[in-house]
Amino acid sequence: MKPKYRMGTFPTLFAALSLTFAGFAAAAGDEPITPIKAPTGIHQGKAELGKKLYFDPRLSKSGFISCNSCHNLSLGGTDNLPTAIGDRWQQGPINSPTVLNSSLNLAQFWDGRAADLKAQAGGPIANPKEMGFTHELAVNVLATIPGYVSEFRHVFGKDKIDMDQVTEAIAEFEKTLVTPNSRFDHWLRGDEKILTADEKAGYALFKKSGCVACHNGEAVGGNSFQKMGLVEPYKTSNPAEGRSAVTGQDAERFSFKVPTLRNVELTYPYFHDGAAHTLTEAVNLMGRLQLGKKFSTKENAQIVAFLKTLTGDQPSFALPILPPSTDKTPRPVPFD
């Protein structure tokens, strides 16, 4: 589907421009995928503080692992590993999902056990297999660092740092991590020439085959839970149970949050167990297991070509410089 109104049908540039915007809105509304909007209402102070915390390994027991270790913003907000590496090199239980556009998810974690980014942010810090720390110890560390003490006070206007402020700041930073201006979004907004014939054919297949039933909306996913292995059971040695672990409903076993396909070219490997290393493999498996479809080599390549048009502008910001610890700061415990 293309924009319905065309510039050429209007007599003046002004009318053309103003109505073209209306046209874009209508076009985007017609498609099951909509362009990513820039985040609004960001509290800059909280986001700047949250950026520092996101990069600070002192929120881990070892002093070595930060949020950015597994949700690496140089690598599409992931670690590009099947499952994470945690404290003492423990193997994580599940694939690290991308932090990019995660504010658009209906809930956080693969099983949706956290309602929002703020609820999520405290999880890995206190998970013995991830950052291996406790909330109390993390706050104790921050409270001995004058640079943090003054910045928290300035941002939150309170005397003492607490975990609620820490997670709120991290979540606020994460809300900034959206990736607009993908080639696909330019196409949605009316730039017809920006996609190749194969990419357009891939999108047509993506819609016709039913992929859009789950991968739709602004994030091309992230807005529903679905059973992994709908038509054919998914074979994995990963013990994750999905939604049923949260709701206790056996019917929701192996139901996981549908991942966003935004920047999917960067967020390999795929699936909750990280078992699919390439998009070719992932598209093939999704076709078979979820849709009962066997894509031809050509169809698969076209869908992959389309998926690669979903890579947007990656977050661009200066590497944060972290305030130094002091003599009073509890020391990290990198080795037991």
Next chain:
Amino acid sequence: MKPKYRMGTFPTLFAALSLTFAGFAAAAGDEPITPIKAPTGIHQGKAELGKKLYFDPRLSKSGFISCNSCHNLSLGGTDNLPTAIGDRWQQGPINSPTVLNSSLNLAQFWDGRAADLKAQAGGPIANPKEMGFTHELAVNVLATIPGYVSEFRHVFGKDKIDMDQVTEAIAEFEKTLVTPNSRFDHWLRGDEKILTADEKAGYALFKKSGCVACHNGEAVGGNSFQKMGLVEPYKTSNPAEGRSAVTGQDAERFSFKVPTLRNVELTYPYFHDGAAHTLTEAVNLMGRLQLGKKFSTKENAQIVAFLKTLTGDQPSFALPILPPSTDKTPRPVPFD
């Protein structure tokens, strides 16, 4: 020591300014510590490519450890741990020295076994206890990533990526990591009021006590090897032997490169074994072991106050976005 020529002694502003600059040069020449100069002759293309490589964990076996993991540019170019964490969480043999101003070192590594930054850069990649990879495998990974292939070709004008190019690019980036404009450098350049009385007293003590015998020059160190434990033996369980391991000369046992004191407030813990966690402790030990001096609490605090004036502008640049792997890229091996 202060600048010898004063503005007030010259009749016109022009003369004052031009001769004041001469005065500053003379003043800096009079002090055993000189201001850090901005790096010159940087090849921007190599440095930009090197920045990406510096942040790329795909240069490690696990896909998890990059140069920045242990020489973290958010943390003064160190990991702030006594000794490094390497592949499979192996404990490194020695404290990770700061990469900041490392271009000013007479040689690289604590024992100076690498002549320069380029010779150093390949070391950790192939060290089984650090990044755990091989040069051949690292180059094989890069050669499958189109974003790197084109950037290497553009920068080096050669058909194939090799390790020589990789280390040259990383070294070129590292040459940019100097930290000018410390408060101490402003003072050296004639801004007398920028230091407090205690900081100035600390510097006077630092000179009078003999610290400057080793910690001098632009980097306040880094330009000689010295025995650790000159007056009194240094007690450590760390087996590092220092220069003798490189030269085979028994007389050079426990001789290590004198570390830079630039940004020393950020580069804790201290010494080759990372055993001193605070500047107070480090100054106390250095006084006793190297100089046979017991600093009073006040003297120690004044020297520490001076040392904190050596923190300069930290490198400021956008977090690099790394080009994605492809289906052909050899996969990392995070777990055996």
